[in-house]
Amino acid sequence: MSVTRLFVETDLSSGVEAPLGEDQAHYLRHVMRRADGAPLSLFNGRDGEWKATLSLRGKKAAVALVAERTREQASEPDLWLCFAPVKRARIDYIAEKATELGVSVLQPVVTQHTIVERVNVERLRANAVEAAEQTERLSVPEVRQPVDLTRLLGAWPTGRHLLMCDETGSGPPIAEVLAGLDDAARAAPWAIVVGPEGGFAETELSLLRRIKDVTAVGLGPRILRADTAALAALAVWQALVGDWRRPTPRLAADYRTSKDTV
Numbered sequence: 001m002s003v004t005r006l007f008v009e010t011d012l013s014s015g016v017e018a019p020l021g022e023d024q025a026h027y028l029r030h031v032m033r034r035a036d037g038a039p040l041s042l043f044n045g046r047d048g049e050w051k052a053t054l055s056l057r058g059k060k061a062a063v064a065l066v067a068e069r070t071r072e073q074a075s076e077p078d079l080w081l082c083f084a085p086v087k088r089a090r091i092d093y094i095a096e097k098a099t100e101l102g103v104s105v106l107q108p109v110v111t112q113h114t115i116v117e118r119v120n121v122e123r124l125r126a127n128a129v130e131a132a133e134q135t136e137r138l139s140v141p142e143v144r145q146p147v148d149l150t151r152l153l154g155a156w157p158t159g160r161h162l163l164m165c166d167e168t169g170s171g172p173p174i175a176e177v178l179a180g181l182d183d184a185a186r187a188a189p190w191a192i193v194v195g196p197e198g199g200f201a202e203t204e205l206s207l208l209r210r211i212k213d214v215t216a217v218g219l220g221p222r223i224l225r226a227d228t229a230a231l232a233a234l235a236v237w238q239a240l241v242g243d244w245r246r247p248t249p250r251l252a253a254d255y256r257t258s259k260d261t262v
């Protein structure tokens with residue numbers, strides 16, 4: 001039987017009873033049709049990953065009986081994605097894929113040309129939790145309330161580098177910029193900002209360029225849709241600066257095995 005992986009808020013340690021949410025209990029009981037004692041894998045973003053077993057309580061409730069830790073909590077890059085909200089299906093897609101790509105914060109940013117009025121943060125967070133559960137992440141990105149770009153930049157955290165995806169072509173190619181970073185820049189907290197379907201307004205471009213640690217970059221000769229640009233920039237950043245430079249645990253294990261047999 002496949003092991004269902006769940007994000008929980010509770011502290012995790014051996015012998016703890018981790019309460020499961022109503023949706024989680026319903027999903028396990030009626031979608032996955034799991035019985036008492038079914039194997040679970042839990043993570044909470046702080047304590048690593050733990051083996052647990054399902055304990056059904058009454059008609060609806062369920063808890064997870066936590067057994068032993070199977071993975072230590074691993075450090076992850078401090079990487080924000082600041083993105084102008086786009087239409088529903090695509091913004092859900094950004095939340096899901098950016099979670100898979102390892103962002104620590106999803107920050108919707110309202111810009112002059114943003115056409116989407118409201119952002120359902122709760123739905124984005126649910127997408128992020130599901131993506132983290134399915135991709136063996138040990139954490140879930142924080143999904144913040146939308147903020148106006150001017151306000152965000154007005155309070156930009158000192159020391160956080162900002163990679164500005166600039167479709168006007170003012171920046172050098174992203175790979176050239178990121179491959180040339182010094183160690184201090186690599187170790188710094190980062191953010192990637194992507195504009196809306198209508199692109200950044202001129203005033204926004206000049207505001208962005210005034211941020212102390214901002215770097216404008218190009219994503220090639222074609223104009224990418226906002227969601228494509230966000231995910232492409234995240235992938236290049238992870239590959240050249242982030243944790244894609246480390247082999248993943250499975251690959252590391254295979255690598256060690258293959259190396260030992262050489």
Ligand code: SAM
Nearest residue numbers: 165166167194195197199219223224225226229
């Ligand atoms: N004005 C165009 C439009 O209406 O489609 C461009 C907007 S583009 C879809 C949305 C955002 O993606 C841009 O603001 C920029 O942040 C990013 N982007 C798209 N293509 C890019 C490129 N070739 N280089 C850098 N950034 C790009």
